[in-house]
Amino acid sequence: MGAGAGSSGGSAFSVRWGESMAGTFETVGVVGLGTMGAGIAEVFARAGLAVTGVEADPAALERGRGHLEGSTGRALARGKLTEAERAEILGRVSFTTSLEDLADADLVIEAIPEVMDYKRALFTDLDRVCKPSAVLATNTSSLSVTAIAATTTRPGRVVGMHFFNPAPVMRLVEVVRTVTTDDGLAGEVADLARRLGKTPVTVGDRAGFVVNRLLLPYLNQAAVLLENGLAGRDDIDAAMRLGAGFPMGPFALLDLIGLDTSYEICEVLFRETRDRRHAPAPILRELVTAGRLGRKSGEGFHRAEEPRSPSPHEKPSAASVAVLGEGAEEFSARLSGAGFKIVDPEGAELVLALSHTPVVERAVRLPHPDRLVGLHLVGDQVAEIASTVLTSPDAARVAHGLLRIIGRTPVPCRDRAEFVVDALLYPYLNDAVRMYESGYASIEDIDTAMKLGCGYPAGPFETLDRLGLETVRDGLRALYAEYREPSFAPAPLLDQLVTAGVRSIRDLAP
Ligand SMILES: NC(=O)c1ccc[n+]([C@@H]2O[C@H](COP(=O)([O-])OP(=O)(O)OC[C@H]3O[C@@H](n4cnc5c(N)ncnc54)[C@H](O)[C@@H]3O)[C@@H](O)[C@H]2O)c1
Known part of the structure; x- marks a missing residue:
């Protein structure tokens, strides 16, 4: 199957040719x-x-x-x-x-x-x-x-x-x-x-076409994760803007589209697909019923004129920090350059475990598990800071301040598979692979549609190439293992490409 191949709107049923084939529309x-x-x-x-x-x-x-x-x-x-x-x-x-x-x-x-x-x-x-x-x-x-x-x-x-x-x-x-x-x-x-x-x-004629079919499930999932307490509204928005490079965070965009419209589109998608991820998040129903429809009604996820949540700017008091995980040496050097004292995990007041997977296993191996947070650096601007059930609020606060000092936007979150950005990004990329695999649209058309329809800097297949097929496949496996959500399982095509050692899905297209 290659670019431009396949369509659900097959021509086999088209029996009549139009009267004005010259197609002049004046x-x-x-x-x-x-x-x-x-x-x-x-x-x-x-x-x-x-x-x-x-x-x-x-x-x-x-x-x-x-x-x-x-x-x-x-x-x-x-x-x-x-x-x-x-x-x-x-x-x-x-x-x-x-x-x-x-x-x-x-x-x-x-x-x-x-x-x-x-x-x-x-x-x-x-x-x-x-x-x-x-x-x-x-x-x-x-x-x-x-x-x-x-x-x-x-x-x-x-x-x-x-x-x-x-x-x-x-x-x-x-x-x-x-x-x-x-x-x-x-x-x-x-x-x-x-x-x-x-x-x-x-x-072809499928609910949501390309753009809404890929966009709304991502927005809906952001609402589900917010409800689950994975991270806060503004933190998720900041993570997707600064970490994924999207022009707006999901809640700002939901407010712009309108929560009633978003709810309706999710309903239509769900009716066609019966995919649980398309079922509108309960919080959407609640806000719509309450008349909070987004910008059109003055407030949605965001309230008009609401005070911005104050960002904790206090200087971190940790005298000593330990860094664990892949890239620890380089990150320790960076912290050391910023004036932090680097010590062994056993004696550290704050332990940063560099990881994109849950870190609670590491915490329980330490004498002071309450001092450990997970740290995932996303792009060059965002730092996701994962608190486990054992992390003390103090350690989380200190990590927050420390990341600000070294110029990253901290995104506090819970210790869940793929934290925030990847948990939202990977299923969207997986959906794009499934869409292509089903023959609905070509790689180029899907990339073009998402760039022009959503203002994304790159299409999903360009993003896949940048991140690496294997990274995304493995991330999806981790998400599936954590949430047991069937549609988080890697698309068969993605799995096969990784197994075959193919580096870019484009290599398939003629
Ligand atoms: N708003 C968006 O962002 C957006 C984007 C893409 C597609 N759409 C789609 O475009 C369509 C219109 O959406 P909208 O946001 O412009 O709605 P809207 O409510 O702003 O405009 C609809 C207009 O249709 C008029 N109207 C209603 N019944 C009519 C009739 N029988 N004859 C003539 N005029 C009639 C209304 O007076 C109103 O001015 C919808 O199908 C919507 O899903 C909307």
Whole structure:
């Protein structure tokens, strides 16, 4: 299996060829001018297409017009558009509350709320109003495109066209073809996305497509680990930002996406996969029920205006430190250079056990097990500090201060397999391998989707190469042994590659 191989949206069932194979899209309709629709209308208009924006009622239509004027106005203020360009863009968009005005559109994209009954009703109407050759696209994030297509008499002309927020800025578009989509149509829509200046990734109709399918389980797991008391909210956020290089920590991102939306997407994933990891974390349900939806409601995991938790800045009082584990010599030298006295573990006031696996076994072998903490250096900025059930609060505090002094962000956590960063990162990488292995998307498409859709500095396969397949495989085994979570078991392909001594999964692709 190589790059671009396989798809769940196979063409074997596609029997009808579209009427406009030339695939010229000149007039488009956008239904729903909310957060996404207004942005999508702007994207089309910027690319020179004539756009008809449709809203449910005159008040919503005015709001939609306001979104577009506001967004292009900001672009003008920032010098990204001239006054003339802005006028041209706005001049290409007409506004209406009548679906009948879409009769001549070559393509209509739907961006109304994520409720299946609304989408079904709309697609039934669009099917009646639009010319037979028109392509009907949905911007749904998580609903079945196949089920939406099935409400029309033209399932062959229905695709998903999943833009990201904010649509004018985000380059990724996931083009979704179903088993009934006409051969070649997804390619035409992908060409259109390129014409809009976007980077399309074409995939089959699976819940969450590429980005949400890989992103939400990671965010959900962060919530589960928070509930389990592995580490604190801000510590997990800092660990993933500074340790994994993600642009935002999981809780900041959950608040941005909206906890209700995140909950719903997890539900949809769970319904399709029955994977326990996709079942929304109970804390998500609780926060949503309490009305804490994230930024949109003012507070979610974070409360607006909350005081930042004071970081303990006290100077560590440990006169003597011991370092154990791989890399102990080098790290001792570093501490010594910073003025700490390095001694044997038996007499040390603080024992740092360099490790990425639980350290309680080492603690119990010492005369003072309460003085030992696990220490995992992640990248060049983060230090995870694992307290065992025996660690004294004093030792943990001293370790915290010491790591700050040598310029690392301390991430206090419990003594669990792979601590924080790797416990969140490895299952995500494993999911990406499984996704590729199942033939859903190519390595390049998955990497591209995660970089452009989430702003990650590297795609999961690039990250795998950097960390080493064996390291990740072994980490997953440790996670599986600790949590007994079936989907933490290394993907068979990952296991086989390591066994075969293959260094990069890319070496498989032709
Ligand atoms: N918000 C995001 O970050 C995001 C990202 C990608 C995809 N999506 C998807 O895009 C779609 C829209 O999401 P949103 O966040 O823009 O929602 P939104 O609530 O901001 O906007 C929806 C708009 O649709 C209008 N509307 C409702 N019923 C209508 C009808 N029958 N005809 C015409 N207009 C109607 C509403 O008045 C509203 O303005 C959803 O399917 C969502 O899953 C959202």
